[in-house]
Amino acid sequence: MAILVTGGAGFIGSHTCIELLNEGYEIIVVDNFSNSKPESLNRVCEITGKYIMIYHLDLLDSESLEKVFLVNQIEAVIHFAGLKAVGESIKDSLKYYKNNITTTIIICELMQKYNVKKLVFSSSATVYGLPDTVPITEGSPVQAINPYGRTKLMIEEILQDLYISDNEWSITILRYFNPIGAHESGLIGEDPSGIPNNLMPYITKVAVGQLKELQIFGKSYSTVDGTGVRDYIHVVDLAIGHVFALDKTLKTSGVKIYNLGTGKGYSVLEVVSAFEAATGVKIPFKITQPRTGDAAICYANTSKAEKELNWIAKKSIQDMCEDSWRWQSHNPNGYTKNEELENPRLIRSEVFLMPKN
Ligand code: WQD
Numbered sequence: 001m002a003i004l005v006t007g008g009a010g011f012i013g014s015h016t017c018i019e020l021l022n023e024g025y026e027i028i029v030v031d032n033f034s035n036s037k038p039e040s041l042n043r044v045c046e047i048t049g050k051y052i053m054i055y056h057l058d059l060l061d062s063e064s065l066e067k068v069f070l071v072n073q074i075e076a077v078i079h080f081a082g083l084k085a086v087g088e089s090i091k092d093s094l095k096y097y098k099n100n101i102t103t104t105i106i107i108c109e110l111m112q113k114y115n116v117k118k119l120v121f122s123s124s125a126t127v128y129g130l131p132d133t134v135p136i137t138e139g140s141p142v143q144a145i146n147p148y149g150r151t152k153l154m155i156e157e158i159l160q161d162l163y164i165s166d167n168e169w170s171i172t173i174l175r176y177f178n179p180i181g182a183h184e185s186g187l188i189g190e191d192p193s194g195i196p197n198n199l200m201p202y203i204t205k206v207a208v209g210q211l212k213e214l215q216i217f218g219k220s221y222s223t224v225d226g227t228g229v230r231d232y233i234h235v236v237d238l239a240i241g242h243v244f245a246l247d248k249t250l251k252t253s254g255v256k257i258y259n260l261g262t263g264k265g266y267s268v269l270e271v272v273s274a275f276e277a278a279t280g281v282k283i284p285f286k287i288t289q290p291r292t293g294d295a296a297i298c299y300a301n302t303s304k305a306e307k308e309l310n311w312i313a314k315k316s317i318q319d320m321c322e323d324s325w326r327w328q329s330h331n332p333n334g335y336t337k338n339e340e341l342e343n344p345r346l347i348r349s350e351v352f353l354m355p356k357n
Helices: 013-024 040-048 062-071 086-091 093-113 147-165 201-209 234-250 268-279 303-308 315-331 338-342
Strands: 002-006 026-031 053-056 074-079 118-124 168-176 178-180 215-218 231-235 256-261 285-288
Touching: 002 013, 013 040, 013 053, 013 234, 026 062, 062 093, 074 086, 074 093, 086 147, 093 118, 093 147, 118 147, 118 234, 147 168, 147 256, 147 268, 168 178, 168 201, 168 234, 178 201, 178 234, 201 215, 201 268, 215 268, 231 234, 231 315, 256 303, 256 338, 268 315
Parallel strands: 002 026, 002 074, 026 053, 074 118, 118 168, 168 256, 178 231, 215 285
Antiparallel strands: none
């Protein structure tokens, strides 16, 4: 029996594939590589020494996706695939509603048809919007404030209704805080296309000399130093959290929601200082206007995941900075090979069917 991982070539997906393989699971990855590269999965195989079945397809292509259910014995699905850029979701909301919600409905319809009713869903702390109080618990008010966050919230509600219509389902919803860092090998990591939206990939691009300086979005928040505070969690801790969540999902039924964070907040300036201390690389920055829609402070109460999943984030902000830097310094252009940069025509989408061992 295999675990189907949608979006398994992505930042969190690829790290989770490693932890699933290390745990002995057989995995199948479906990815359209629209926001990721097949190379990340080659490296997953290099790190683990294991093969995985990869299907290069778009979840909107329900006919092709059904074939994956037909030819494989699938035990559960971990659904990462989705668009996740807040700013882009504001500019092109229909694209986000169509992609994120329709693909989730398609995957759930096929799961129902093939009697696969174990689902782990990738949600986000963005469903909390601008939190009134911190730390944030799973019972805190949800109030998404952008189309990306609203797709996550709508999907959570769709999944709750799915369970009401069929109590055989076991659904675990994971609300991520701010995943950063990389696998200690330095072989996989965050590889955003274009100019990074998020803090850590922007810092590492400055550190590697591809961007001139960090722009710190505002220094007038009511925080320790005026800059925004977030709950940064090492992507490997987050990946391990998925293994613990899958284990619980396989053994139970019902809908469960968990915050996956560290329960500790760091300001932007604290992250910059931690990065400089961990790497010895100076990060020039300038203070600019606050970013529209940004919360001042956002960090998790993680006691529910600790109690019910027996999971806790273990890696420090120093680990996150060291591991982010090892990835970026060893891979200045992410997964894009130098020759592909010089000859863009070489960038091709290969159909992958890695043989099972
Ligand atoms: C972190 C802090 C910024 C960049 C977003 C999404 C969320 C999730 C994680 C998907 C904030 C500041 C950032 C920069 C800066 N993604 N910052 N200069 O906004 O907390 O969450 O990514 O699920 O849905 O909303 O993360 O990394 O963008 O920002 O000063 O160049 O760094 O103001 O305080 P955010 P972020």
